[in-house]
Amino acid sequence: MKRMVFLALSLLLFLTGCNWNPNHEYHAQREDIDGTNLMESGTRKNSFYEEDLQDEDYNTNQNPNFIDLTEDRPDIGDDQDKFREVIELKSEFKPGAVFINGANAYVTVHTDKSYSNKDRKKEEKKLYETLQKAMPRYHIRVTIHDND
Structure with missing residues:
Protein backbone atom coordinates (compact mmCIF):
# COMPACT_ATOMS: atom_id res chain seq x y z
CA MET A 1 0.00 0.00 0.00
CA LYS A 2 2.82 2.37 0.83
CA ARG A 3 4.35 1.62 -2.55
CA MET A 4 1.12 2.50 -4.36
CA VAL A 5 0.77 5.83 -2.50
CA PHE A 6 4.44 6.64 -3.11
CA LEU A 7 4.12 5.76 -6.79
CA ALA A 8 0.93 7.82 -7.18
CA LEU A 9 2.48 10.84 -5.42
CA SER A 10 5.70 10.67 -7.47
CA LEU A 11 3.68 10.37 -10.70
CA LEU A 12 1.51 13.33 -9.66
CA LEU A 13 4.60 15.36 -8.72
CA PHE A 14 6.27 14.45 -12.03
CA LEU A 15 3.24 15.43 -14.12
CA THR A 16 2.64 18.74 -12.34
CA GLY A 17 6.34 19.62 -12.38
CA CYS A 18 6.52 19.47 -16.14
CA ASN A 19 3.69 21.92 -16.65
CA TRP A 20 4.26 24.36 -13.84
CA ASN A 21 4.04 28.07 -14.77
CA PRO A 22 3.58 30.75 -12.11
CA ASN A 23 1.74 33.18 -14.42
CA HIS A 24 -0.37 30.50 -16.07
CA GLU A 25 0.53 32.04 -19.44
CA TYR A 26 2.50 30.86 -22.40
CA HIS A 27 5.20 33.30 -23.52
CA ALA A 28 5.95 32.58 -27.16
CA GLN A 29 9.10 33.84 -28.80
CA ARG A 30 8.60 37.25 -30.39
CA ASP A 72 22.71 39.64 -70.30
CA ARG A 73 24.08 36.30 -69.09
CA PRO A 74 25.99 34.21 -71.63
CA ASP A 75 24.20 31.19 -73.06
CA ILE A 76 24.60 28.60 -75.82
CA GLY A 77 23.35 31.06 -78.45
CA ASP A 78 26.31 33.34 -77.66
CA ASP A 79 28.70 30.43 -78.19
CA GLN A 80 27.03 29.60 -81.51
CA ASP A 81 27.39 33.23 -82.58
CA LYS A 82 31.07 33.13 -81.64
CA PHE A 83 31.59 30.06 -83.88
CA ARG A 84 29.84 31.86 -86.76
CA GLU A 85 31.90 35.00 -86.19
CA VAL A 86 35.18 33.07 -86.36
CA ILE A 87 34.06 31.30 -89.55
CA GLU A 88 33.09 34.61 -91.19
CA LEU A 89 36.65 35.88 -90.64
CA LYS A 90 37.72 33.32 -93.23
CA SER A 91 36.58 34.96 -96.47
CA GLU A 92 36.00 31.79 -98.52
CA PHE A 93 33.71 30.16 -95.93
CA LYS A 94 30.13 30.84 -94.91
CA PRO A 95 28.80 29.55 -91.59
CA GLY A 96 26.10 26.94 -91.64
CA ALA A 97 24.37 25.15 -88.81
CA VAL A 98 26.08 25.10 -85.43
CA PHE A 99 24.81 22.54 -82.92
CA ILE A 100 26.03 22.34 -79.34
CA ASN A 101 25.30 19.25 -77.29
CA GLY A 102 27.01 19.33 -73.91
CA ALA A 103 30.75 19.63 -74.51
CA ASN A 104 30.44 18.76 -78.22
CA ALA A 105 30.02 21.34 -80.97
CA TYR A 106 29.08 20.33 -84.50
CA VAL A 107 29.92 23.08 -87.00
CA THR A 108 28.86 23.02 -90.65
CA VAL A 109 30.67 25.32 -93.09
CA HIS A 110 29.65 26.10 -96.67
CA THR A 111 31.96 27.14 -99.49
CA ASP A 112 31.64 27.97 -103.18
CA LYS A 113 34.90 26.24 -104.04
CA SER A 114 35.17 22.61 -104.95
CA TYR A 115 37.70 20.64 -102.88
CA SER A 116 39.13 17.18 -103.25
CA ASN A 117 38.80 14.92 -100.22
CA LYS A 118 42.42 15.52 -99.23
CA ASP A 119 42.11 19.30 -99.55
CA ARG A 120 38.76 19.29 -97.73
CA LYS A 121 40.31 17.40 -94.78
CA LYS A 122 43.20 19.87 -94.75
CA GLU A 123 40.82 22.86 -94.70
CA GLU A 124 38.67 21.23 -92.01
CA LYS A 125 41.79 20.75 -89.90
CA LYS A 126 42.81 24.42 -90.31
CA LEU A 127 39.32 25.59 -89.46
CA TYR A 128 39.18 23.18 -86.51
CA GLU A 129 42.42 24.63 -85.09
CA THR A 130 41.11 28.18 -85.49
CA LEU A 131 37.79 27.33 -83.83
CA GLN A 132 39.55 25.41 -81.05
CA LYS A 133 41.59 28.52 -80.18
CA ALA A 134 38.43 30.61 -80.07
CA MET A 135 36.34 28.13 -78.04
CA PRO A 136 38.65 25.71 -76.19
CA ARG A 137 35.95 24.27 -73.90
CA TYR A 138 34.24 22.36 -76.72
CA HIS A 139 35.14 19.21 -78.65
CA ILE A 140 34.59 20.53 -82.14
CA ARG A 141 33.58 18.57 -85.23
CA VAL A 142 33.90 20.60 -88.44
CA THR A 143 32.27 19.59 -91.74
CA ILE A 144 32.77 21.51 -95.00
CA HIS A 145 30.05 21.28 -97.66
CA ASP A 146 30.36 22.42 -101.27
CA ASN A 147 27.49 24.42 -102.73
CA ASP A 148 27.68 22.53 -106.01
Missing part, protein backbone atom coordinates in the same frame (compact mmCIF):
# COMPACT_ATOMS: atom_id res chain seq x y z
CA GLU A 31 8.32 36.41 -34.04
CA ASP A 32 6.19 37.44 -37.02
CA ILE A 33 4.94 35.22 -39.78
CA ASP A 34 7.94 33.47 -41.36
CA GLY A 35 10.22 34.70 -38.58
CA THR A 36 10.88 38.20 -39.93
CA ASN A 37 11.39 39.69 -36.45
CA LEU A 38 14.27 37.31 -35.92
CA MET A 39 16.05 38.70 -38.99
CA GLU A 40 15.91 42.33 -37.87
CA SER A 41 18.96 43.96 -36.41
CA GLY A 42 18.90 46.43 -33.51
CA THR A 43 18.55 49.77 -35.30
CA ARG A 44 17.13 48.82 -38.68
CA LYS A 45 13.42 49.20 -39.21
CA ASN A 46 13.07 46.81 -42.14
CA SER A 47 14.26 43.28 -42.44
CA PHE A 48 16.96 42.12 -44.87
CA TYR A 49 14.52 41.10 -47.57
CA GLU A 50 12.58 44.36 -47.58
CA GLU A 51 15.60 46.66 -47.58
CA ASP A 52 18.61 45.02 -49.22
CA LEU A 53 16.90 43.40 -52.20
CA GLN A 54 15.72 46.84 -53.30
CA ASP A 55 19.29 48.18 -53.14
CA GLU A 56 21.05 48.90 -56.46
CA ASP A 57 24.31 47.35 -55.28
CA TYR A 58 22.72 43.99 -54.50
CA ASN A 59 24.54 41.38 -56.58
CA THR A 60 23.38 37.79 -56.99
CA ASN A 61 26.47 36.71 -58.92
CA GLN A 62 28.90 36.42 -56.03
CA ASN A 63 29.25 32.64 -56.11
CA PRO A 64 30.58 31.19 -59.38
CA ASN A 65 28.80 27.89 -58.70
CA PHE A 66 25.35 29.48 -58.96
CA ILE A 67 23.62 30.17 -62.26
CA ASP A 68 23.94 33.75 -63.50
CA LEU A 69 20.49 35.35 -63.27
CA THR A 70 21.14 38.66 -65.03
CA GLU A 71 19.45 39.49 -68.33
